[in-house]
Amino acid sequence: xxxxxxxxxxxxxxxxxxxxxxxxxxxxxxxxxxxxxxxxxxxxxxxxxxxxxxxxxxxxxxxxxxxxxxxxxxxxxxxxxxxxxxxxxxxxxxxxxxxxxxxxxxxxxxxxxxxxxxxxxxxxxxxxxxxxxxxxxxxxxxxxxxxxxxxxxxxxxxxxxxxxxxxxxxxxxx
Amino acid sequence: xxxxxxxxxxxxxxxxxxxxxxxxxxxxxxxxxxxxxxxxxxxxxxxxxxxxxxxxxxxxxxxxxxxxxxxxxxxxxxxxxxxxxxxxxxxxxxxxxxxxxxxxxxxxxxxxxxxxxxxxxxxxxxxxxxxxxxxxxxxxxxxxxxxxxxxxxxxxxxxxxxxxxxxxxxxxxxxxxxxxxxxxxxx
Numbered sequence: 001x002x003x004x005x006x007x008x009x010x011x012x013x014x015x016x017x018x019x020x021x022x023x024x025x026x027x028x029x030x031x032x033x034x035x036x037x038x039x040x041x042x043x044x045x046x047x048x049x050x051x052x053x054x055x056x057x058x059x060x061x062x063x064x065x066x067x068x069x070x071x072x073x074x075x076x077x078x079x080x081x082x083x084x085x086x087x088x089x090x091x092x093x094x095x096x097x098x099x100x101x102x103x104x105x106x107x108x109x110x111x112x113x114x115x116x117x118x119x120x121x122x123x124x125x126x127x128x129x130x131x132x133x134x135x136x137x138x139x140x141x142x143x144x145x146x147x148x149x150x151x152x153x154x155x156x157x158x159x160x161x162x163x164x165x166x167x168x169x170x171x172x173x174x
Numbered sequence: 175x176x177x178x179x180x181x182x183x184x185x186x187x188x189x190x191x192x193x194x195x196x197x198x199x200x201x202x203x204x205x206x207x208x209x210x211x212x213x214x215x216x217x218x219x220x221x222x223x224x225x226x227x228x229x230x231x232x233x234x235x236x237x238x239x240x241x242x243x244x245x246x247x248x249x250x251x252x253x254x255x256x257x258x259x260x261x262x263x264x265x266x267x268x269x270x271x272x273x274x275x276x277x278x279x280x281x282x283x284x285x286x287x288x289x290x291x292x293x294x295x296x297x298x299x300x301x302x303x304x305x306x307x308x309x310x311x312x313x314x315x316x317x318x319x320x321x322x323x324x325x326x327x328x329x330x331x332x333x334x335x336x337x338x339x340x341x342x343x344x345x346x347x348x349x350x351x352x353x354x355x356x357x358x359x360x361x
Contacts, residue, residue: 016240018341020349023241024306028334029341036338048286048295051302052278058200058271059208061241065272066279077276085268088240092248093260095238106358112237114353117323118345119236120314121330127306128335134299143297147304152311162301169297170290 004072005079007038012064012083019088021119023061027126030067031133040071047134055162139174186254187222189262195220196247196266208243216250243267326352 011033019026027050034040041049049070053063061084068080135141147161168174187195195215202211209232217228235245244267251263285291317323326348333344 014342018345019239019241020345021236024309026341032338032340045286047299047303048282049279051295051299052282053275054302054305055298056271056275056278057203058267058275059203059241059243061244062268062272062275065275066282069276069279070283074276077279081268081272085240085244085264088238089244089248089260089264092235092238092240092245093252093257096234096249096252110357111353112233113356114349115237116317117326118330118348118352120310120317121327121348122334122341123310123313124327125331125334127303127310128331130306131303134296134303140296140300143300144304144307147301148307148311149304151305151308158305158308162298162305165301165304166294166298169293169295169300172293174293174297174300 001072001075004040005075008068008071008076008080009083012068012080013087015064016084016087017091019061020115021122023059024126025119025122026061027063028122028129030064031129034067034071035133038071040067043133044136045070047130050130051134051162055159137174143168143174189251189255189258192247192251192254192259193262193266196251196263197270200243200267200271203243212243212246222250322355326355 015026015029018029031046035043035046046067049063049066050060053060053066056062062081064080064084065077068076068078070076072079131141131144135144143165147165150156150161151158165174199208199211199215202215212232213225213228216222217225223231231246231249232242235242235249238245244264247263247267248260251259251261253259255262282291282295286295314327330344330348333339333348334341
């Protein structure tokens with residue numbers, strides 16, 4: 001138990017600082033470590049927990065609480081959340097104090113421009129890993145493709161689209 | 175204090191007010207719409223920031239490591255009330271959503287072998303995956319793509335998904351390369 005808590009704390013504290021470009025960029029690594037390396041949850045459970053985190057209010061990075069809950073109960077959830085939030089918030093606090101000094105400098109712009117393509121690659125990877133964990137079978141892939149199109153090209157709220165997909169599942173259609 | 179020269183400072187919001195405002199944004203931000211709701215509440219409803227100031231704060235949060243909405247809470251909270259404000263705003267973003275999510279998660283772990291729950295979640299996960307794809311598309315679509323940028327993004331994608339390298343390794347290689355390529359050249 002203590003070993004699991006330490007592993008959760010160590011892993012998510014590091015992940016917190018690797019999450020450049022937002023929380024969704026670390027989803028592939030979270031999947032790699034928690035499912036493939038530690039075996040705390042199955043592929044399917046990872047996809048399910050991601051869906052629960054996406055349909056709940058607040059940052060979807062809070063999926064770390066669910067992973068911690070599965071790995072080590074309530075203490076695991078709290079340790080994972082604290083580990084994920086503390087390091088990056090500390091950095092944000094320190095940097096925000098000095099931000100006026102650096103705004104608009106050439107090297108700041110270079111870092112911004114340099115981060116963008118890597119971040120976009122990571123966000124695409126995140127979508128890929130989530131899809132592969134969630135979908136088993138042609139119909140599931142069809143639903144994913146349809147919801148992607150609806151969410152990208154129409155003004156329906158993403159939440160409605162996810163609930164509609166859940167209803168299709170309840171009817172045994174997926 | 176950022177932007178204090180251009181916007182006349184009224185009485186800055188208290189730490190408690192910061193917590194309530196960010197709790198409200200978090201509760202509105204279902205399904206990954208946190209940026210839109212932060213803009214609506216902080217700029218349009220409360221007028222704490224001009225749109226340009228808001229975009230500056232958001233791009234800072236995107237460069238910084240960590241999830242964007244909690245980072246935004248820290249940056250805005252710190253601007254008004256130092257570390258107390260940052261902690262209060264961060265607590266507002268996290269605590270109530272965490273309680274809701276843990277309740278949902280506990281129900282899931284209890285009932286995930288019930289056939290109907292499995293069926294619903296199979297559908298919801300397929301849908302959630304679709305919204306993740308749409309989010310990736312919406313971010314990538316307006317980006318001014320160059321051949322170099324596309325190659326960097328593709329290399330990152332392949333390293334993470336096909337080769338399944340740890341993120342730390344991928345970033346240690348890709349970030350220096352990508353930032354070096356974007357570095358201003360001396361004329």
